[in-house]
Amino acid sequence: MNKALKDIGLKATPQRMAILDFLKGNTSHPSAEEIYEAVAKRFPSISVATVYNTLAALKDKGSLLELTIDPAKKRYDPDTRPHHHLICLGCKRVSDIVYDFVLDLPGQVAGGYQITGNHVEFYGICPACGQNKDQKKTGQEG
Amino acid sequence: MNKALKDIGLKATPQRMAILDFLKGNTSHPSAEEIYEAVAKRFPSISVATVYNTLAALKDKGSLLELTIDPAKKRYDPDTRPHHHLICLGCKRVSDIVYDFVLDLPGQVAGGYQITGNHVEFYGICPACGQNKDQKKTGQEG
DNA sequence: TCTAAATTAAGAATTATTCTTTGTCAAGAT
DNA sequence: ATCTTGACAAAGAATAATTCTTAATTTAGA
Numbered sequence: 001m002n003k004a005l006k007d008i009g010l011k012a013t014p015q016r017m018a019i020l021d022f023l024k025g026n027t028s029h030p031s032a033e034e035i036y037e038a039v040a041k042r043f044p045s046i047s048v049a050t051v052y053n054t055l056a057a058l059k060d061k062g063s064l065l066e067l068t069i070d071p072a073k074k075r076y077d078p079d080t081r082p083h084h085h086l087i088c089l090g091c092k093r094v095s096d097i098v099y100d101f102v103l104d105l106p107g108q109v110a111g112g113y114q115i116t117g118n119h120v121e122f123y124g125i126c127p128a129c130g131q132n133k134d135q136k137k138t139g140q141e142g
Numbered sequence: 143m144n145k146a147l148k149d150i151g152l153k154a155t156p157q158r159m160a161i162l163d164f165l166k167g168n169t170s171h172p173s174a175e176e177i178y179e180a181v182a183k184r185f186p187s188i189s190v191a192t193v194y195n196t197l198a199a200l201k202d203k204g205s206l207l208e209l210t211i212d213p214a215k216k217r218y219d220p221d222t223r224p225h226h227h228l229i230c231l232g233c234k235r236v237s238d239i240v241y242d243f244v245l246d247l248p249g250q251v252a253g254g255y256q257i258t259g260n261h262v263e264f265y266g267i268c269p270a271c272g273q274n275k276d277q278k279k280t281g282q283e284g
Numbered sequence: 285t286c287t288a289a290a291t292t293a294a295g296a297a298t299t300a301t302t303c304t305t306t307g308t309c310a311a312g313a314t
Numbered sequence: 315a316t317c318t319t320g321a322c323a324a325a326g327a328a329t330a331a332t333t334c335t336t337a338a339t340t341t342a343g344a
Contacts, residue, residue, distance in 0.1 A: 010290095011289095011290060011291070011340085011341055011342075012341080012342095013290090013291065013292080013340075013341075015291085015292075016291090031331090032331080032332080033330095033331080045292090045293075046292085046293085047292070047293045047294060047295090048294095048332085049292080049293070049294080049295090049332090049333080049334085050291080050292060050293075052331095052332065052333070053291080053292085053333095066213060068210050068211060068212065068213045069210060070210070071208065071210045071216060072330090072331085073330085073331060073332090074213060074331085074332090086247075086252070086253070086255055086257075088255070089258070095253060095255075097247065097251060098251070099247065099248070099251045101243070101245060103243060103262060103264075105228075105239065105241065105264065109239060109240070109241045110228070110266070111228070111237060111268075111269075112268070112269040112272075113228055113230065113237070113264075113266040113267060113268050113269070114266050114272055115228075115264055115265070115266040116231070116265050116266050116267065117264070117265040117266075118262055118263060118264045118265065119262070119263045119265075120245060120260055120261070120262050120263075121260060121261045121262075121263070122245075122247065122252075122255075122257055122259070122260045123257070123258050123259040123260065123261075124252070124255040124256050124257040124258050125255060125256045125258065126253075126254070126255050127253075127254040127255070130254075130256060153310085153321065153322070155309095155321095155322065155323080157322090157323070158322095173300090174300080174301080175299095175300080187323090187324075188323085188324085189323070189324045189325060189326090190300095190301085190325095191301095191302080191303085191323080191324070191325080191326090192322085192323055192324075194300095194301065194302070195302095195322080195323085214299085214300085214332095215299085215300060215301090216300085216301090
């Protein structure tokens, strides 16, 4: 009887509730492994497959965003409102950018595509990493 | 004596020249596997490790962009000028968007980060996929 | 409570990528 | 002209993230 799960048409199992509970309000953009480890603390018998299954189900239902920001692994974001991200090139931390940009593409630039959404990734150095000045990489897709 | 390679301080080996040759002017944003397969046609003895090593070297030298657009694998882009991308949610094709957006972040939104770059991903349906109307997913990070 | 359908656990399998080892080749030193 | 050294390539093993398979269990509704 978990409302959030039932509302999207998924059976409310304890494993799913634990995952949803960990995700709720979480702004750290965790990976599947991090989610697994966090949930396993309170639920030692859970398997990684269950975590992946649940994440896929939530994503399918539109209750979770799968971010491709990190080249090494997928990151998940329970905040499904349109927003953007800022990635620290030093520590790879991902922060939310809640700011509305005007991103209209002229017809000829859109090349006949029917545009349905967008997402901006900003790259930079976070305050903490700015201290230890051993960063060098800049720019796009760093 | 391949100028492009020597210019960035890498030895001009036949394997590297073949990879660079395939990449030059290529706007298909190929994956490492696609690059390997293409180069292997003319150079059957090449190994995947060589492809990955070369891509890493080119990326390090700033002559190649590694795109994290595709959740399944990395894509590579020889066009290192700042530009954006448009992904078809149907066929996953990636097109270049050469258009300059104003993406300034107000100080408080940037949260103390030193911003060094950005990249916009647009999602949509390409003309070809628009015909076969069996697409459903829209929006961010589709 | 009973039952059908959904879900779980466990681990094997797959896929992308990286690592290790060994051999080769090219350029400068001898 | 040959030797030496270091960069590079090939081959395949290793690793890491993710997906698949199967059998047992649990959930939700009748």
